Amino acid sequence: MTKLNGIDVSHYQGDINWTAVKEYGxxxxxxxxLQGKSRVDECFHTNIRNAIANDIPVGVYVYSKAKTIDxxxxxxxxxxxxxxxxxxxxxxxxxxxxxxxxxMSLAMRGKIIDAFCQAILSxxxxxxxxxxxxxxxxxxxxxxxxxxxxxxxxxxxxxxxKYTGDYNIWQYGVGKVTGIIGDVxxxxxxxxxxxxxxxxxxxxxKEGLISCEDVKKLQKFLNDMHYHDMNGxxxxxxxxxGRKTDYALxxxxxxxxxxxxxxxxxxxxxxxxxxxxxxxxxxxxx
Numbered sequence: 001m002t003k004l005n006g007i008d009v010s011h012y013q014g015d016i017n018w019t020a021v022k023e024y025g026x027x028x029x030x031x032x033x034l035q036g037k038s039r040v041d042e043c044f045h046t047n048i049r050n051a052i053a054n055d056i057p058v059g060v061y062v063y064s065k066a067k068t069i070d071x072x073x074x075x076x077x078x079x080x081x082x083x084x085x086x087x088x089x090x091x092x093x094x095x096x097x098x099x100x101x102x103x104m105s106l107a108m109r110g111k112i113i114d115a116f117c118q119a120i121l122s123x124x125x126x127x128x129x130x131x132x133x134x135x136x137x138x139x140x141x142x143x144x145x146x147x148x149x150x151x152x153x154x155x156x157x158x159x160x161x162k163y164t165g166d167y168n169i170w171q172y173g174v175g176k177v178t179g180i181i182g183d184v185x186x187x188x189x190x191x192x193x194x195x196x197x198x199x200x201x202x203x204x205x206k207e208g209l210i211s212c213e214d215v216k217k218l219q220k221f222l223n224d225m226h227y228h229d230m231n232g233x234x235x236x237x238x239x240x241x242g243r244k245t246d247y248a249l250x251x252x253x254x255x256x257x258x259x260x261x262x263x264x265x266x267x268x269x270x271x272x273x274x275x276x277x278x279x280x281x282x283x284x285x286x
Contacts, residue, residue, distance in 0.1 A: 004028055004189035006169065008061065011043040013180050018050040020179030028057045028090055028189055030152075030169075033082050036065035037074040040082060048086050057194040059090025061131060062116075065098055069115040076119035080126070090193045091129035092120050093152055096136065110142035117149050127193070127226060131171075134163040147232030152187075212239035222248040 005025055009016060010032035021029070031048050032041040041047075044060075051058050062079050066072040072094075079092055094116045101109055117128035131152040132141065146165060153167040161170060168191040174183040216239040223234045229244035236244075 002190055002192050004192060006030065006187035006189050007177060007180075008032070008171065008185045008187060009043075009047060009180070010041050013043075013182065013184055015181075016043075016047060016050070017179035018047075018054040018056065021051075021177055022054040022056055024178040026056060026177060028059070028187075028194070030059045030061050030090065030093060030187070032063065033060040033079050034062040034075060036063070037071060037078050044082065048083075052086060057089035058086075059088055059093060059129070059193070061093035061095045063095045063098065064112075064116065065100070066112050066116070067100065069111055072112045072115040073119045076116045076123075080120070080123050083126070088126055091127040091150055093129040093131045095131045096141070097132060097154070101140070106140070106142055109140060110145040113141065113145050114148075129168070134161065137163060137165060144232070150191075150226055215239045215241045215245070218249065219245055227251050 004027035006028040007021070007026055008030035029047075029051050031044060031051065033044050033048075034040060048058055048060070060079060060083055062075050064072065064075055066075055075094075076092075083092070094113060096109075096113060101112075104112075113130060117130070120126050120128040127150060129150040129152050130141075130146070131154060134153065134155045137146055137151065137153070150169075151165065151167040152169040152171065153161060153163055154171045155161040155163055156171075156173045158173075161167075161172075168189065170188045170190070171185055172188060173186055175186040177184050177186075216237050218241075219235045219237040219239075222228075222245070223237065227248040228234050230247045235248055
């Protein structure tokens with residue numbers, strides 16, 4: 001199983017020596033971008049520029065203060081704007097922990113999370129992720145919403161987390177990292193988002209002809225890219241093209257058709273399945 005060492009930082013860490021952080025062995029970092037829809041973290045641009053300059057894969061997070069669906073969409077649009085000049089390797093995270101969410105209904109919490117994450121997906125550049133604690137993931141957020149998105153679990157413990165759901169990042173406590181004065185949140189990553197930068201093509205049958213082996217490749221690709229079935233479960237890589245694979249493929253097409261690195265315009269291969277046209281080459285990780 002992949003195990004990567006990560007941190008998450010904000011202005012509370014002050015000036016960070018990112019060269020020293022890299023040398024310490026940190027594999028990825030989440031950097032605070034926003035608090036609500038209008039307050040950009042004072043150190044965001046400095047942190048993200050310097051982390052990227054030191055070849056540390058980065059994601060960003062928004063500490064949400066949304067009270068309405070419109071607020072959540074506004075937060076998503078602002079974080080997209082602030083990140084437009086940077087290359088994000090890791091997801092854009094919806095930090096769902098503010099106490100004001102306790103006063104909302106379960107349904108409204110789900111709608112706000114959906115609004116933010118779908119706005120991120122619709123932009124077509126980033127993967128959305130939900131950050132929350134074990135208790136909130138189990139009791140305060142609709143289960144069908146939790147299943148939809150990549151999860152960053154906050155559970156401070158020295159042993160294995162008690163949370164039994166799926167998660168890709170685990171924030172397990174605080175620690176010391178060279179280059180940072182004081183404590184910093186420590187994380188373990190179980191999925192290497194950066195591996196999507198190291199891809200090789202899957203060439204499908206031309207003009208819509210697709211074999212069982214091609215379908216298996218497609219299913220693996222969609223799983224690797226975190227596009228699952230309508231219940232949020234990974235696809236069976238069985239080579240059978242059914243409604244679950246069709247659902248995941250259409251989600252991918254809708255959200256990623258503008259990704260030049262995923263669908264290069266130079267390649268002549270064309271795949272047509274149930275009305276969804278893919279021009280170019282899909283990629284899988286090496």
